[in-house]
Amino acid sequence: MSGNTKHTLVLGGTGKTGGRIVERLRARGVQVRVGSRSAQPPFDWDNPATWAPALLDVEAVYITFQPDLAVPGAPDTVRAFGEMAATAGWSCCPAAARRRRRRRKSCSHRCIRD
Structure with missing residues (x-):
């Protein structure tokens, strides 16, 4: 990956839901990186060592x-x-952060780079 092009990482991007998200983002011209065990760099929920490299x-x-x-x-x-x-300097999207504060729950859907 180049240091100039920013991507949206779709975790589970090879699955049923993630695949649809990837398809729709690409149709809008968004640069997408699929997060999966077979992707480069790989992302595996069971291997935290893969998490940070996938965010590059x-x-x-x-x-x-x-x-x-x-x-x-x-x-x-x-x-x-x-x-x-x-x-690493990430935060939840503003709308999710507001909902999280109201509900006192963690964000689990969309995060953005500060």
Whole structure:
């Protein structure tokens, strides 16, 4: 990836929901990076060492979680990703941050680079 082109990272971009998001973003001319174990760089929810490299040259992230957020431990994993991203200078989109403050829940859908 070049240092000049910013991408939207779609985690789970090879899955049913993520694939549709990738398709729609590309149709709008958005530069998309698919986040998956087979992508370059790879992204694997079970391997936190893959998380930071996947964020290189990325300005926004669309998060999906496989197999489902209802799986035990899934919210903790997504929260850990969010904490890692926050440490790297990321924040939730303003609308999500407002909703999170009102509901006191963590953001798990769209984050942007500060």
